[in-house]
Amino acid sequence: MSNDIAVVTGAGSGIGRAIALGFAARGARVVAADLDLAAAENTARENPELIRAAEVDVADRSRVDALRDEVNATVGAPNILVNAAGWDRTDQFLNATAEFAEKVVAINYLGPVHMCSAFLPAMVESGRGGKVVNIASDAGRVGSAGESIYAGAKGGVIALTKSLAREMARHQINVNCVCPGPTDTPLFQAQPEKLKEALIKAIPFRRLATPEEVAAPVLFFASDAAAFITGQVLSVSGGLTMAG
Numbered sequence: 001m002s003n004d005i006a007v008v009t010g011a012g013s014g015i016g017r018a019i020a021l022g023f024a025a026r027g028a029r030v031v032a033a034d035l036d037l038a039a040a041e042n043t044a045r046e047n048p049e050l051i052r053a054a055e056v057d058v059a060d061r062s063r064v065d066a067l068r069d070e071v072n073a074t075v076g077a078p079n080i081l082v083n084a085a086g087w088d089r090t091d092q093f094l095n096a097t098a099e100f101a102e103k104v105v106a107i108n109y110l111g112p113v114h115m116c117s118a119f120l121p122a123m124v125e126s127g128r129g130g131k132v133v134n135i136a137s138d139a140g141r142v143g144s145a146g147e148s149i150y151a152g153a154k155g156g157v158i159a160l161t162k163s164l165a166r167e168m169a170r171h172q173i174n175v176n177c178v179c180p181g182p183t184d185t186p187l188f189q190a191q192p193e194k195l196k197e198a199l200i201k202a203i204p205f206r207r208l209a210t211p212e213e214v215a216a217p218v219l220f221f222a223s224d225a226a227a228f229i230t231g232q233v234l235s236v237s238g239g240l241t242m243a244g
Contacts (some may be wrong), residue, residue, distance in 0.1 A: 002027035005078040006222065007071060009058055009115060012039025012086030014185030015135060018211035019082055022219045024050040031071050031078070034085070053149060058085045058111030059103070061118075068118040077122040079130040080222045083157075084113040086135065088150040090191055101149050108153035120168070129172030131222040134161045135214075138179045138241040141233070146195075153178075158233055165231030176221040176232040181237025184208040206240035 006023045010016030012034030020032040024047040034040040035057040042051035052075060056067040071078060087107045089100070094189055112134050123130035139147050140154030161177040168175055182188055182199045188208065189196075202206060214236050220236075235241055 004028040004222075005071075005076050006082065007030075007033060007067075007078045007115075007119065008082045009033045009056060010083075011043050011133075012036045013224075014187065015180060015183060015211045015214045016082075016084035017043045018215035019084055019218050020051060021046055022212070022215045023080070023222070026219070028080070029075055031067075031075055033067055037050055041135055051125070053079060058083075058105035058114055061114045064114040064118045066197055068122075071104070072122065077126060078119060079126070079128060080133075081115060081123075081130070082133045082135070082218060082222070083115050084135040084218075085111050086137075086187070086243045088107060088147060088183045090146040090195060092146060093148040095204035096149055105153050108150060109156040109160075112157055116160075116164060120164075121143065123173055124168075124171045130174075132161075132164065132168070132173065132175040133221045134158075134175070134177045134181050135218070136161070136177050136179045136233070138181050138235055140236050141179055141235065142241050159190065160197070161233065162231045169230055174221070174226060176226070176230060177233045178214065178217050179233060179235045180219070181240045183214055184207050184210055188212050188216045195225065199240075203237070207238070209236060209238060 006028050008020045011020040013033035023030045030051045032040045032043040033054045037055040039110050044051040044053040057063045134157050136157040139151035139155040140158050144151050165175040
């Protein structure tokens, strides 16, 4: 991937960090973008020759546009975009406030919309094609009690992926989606202990995914090996969900 430039959001920790490091290990130049700049800088320190840290709030279109301008000026127009930034808090739907709902939708759904809107035009203009990989969730495929708004937002990401795949195919841009199940990330560790134990017991493998195990199919979708694959949704859940 030495000729590739990748932008990865949520790259300060968890799945996004594993994806950024995976790209760099394969020779790609990477912009590790995160709301927490210090966390993104920690990721960049793992491979400072190839990874550059950047700050972004994906829920804020003006800051996404600022990231695009910074990337284009300092690294070059990317041909790979991975939308891995996400956020949630488990609670019953009837307890959700309007502010909470708006935050969940702004980060998890509008975040990928803003990033694609900002970065896809240059991919199209370049004429060399590109790859977009969105990180959704199996909650968006089969639902998840206590995560109704999050599941709805991630379901939107799945539909966005399929629709963009149809529009971008004429420009040789592949758009695919990875849906993680329970994964050993800071977001999962922040969940209530009883919920974590129940989820692990429900997984046929009886363990969580590692961030690297979720990163692997992302790297595949972004590679030449997936040149004829677009609009697809891949579950990485250890068999917790087996939706067709």
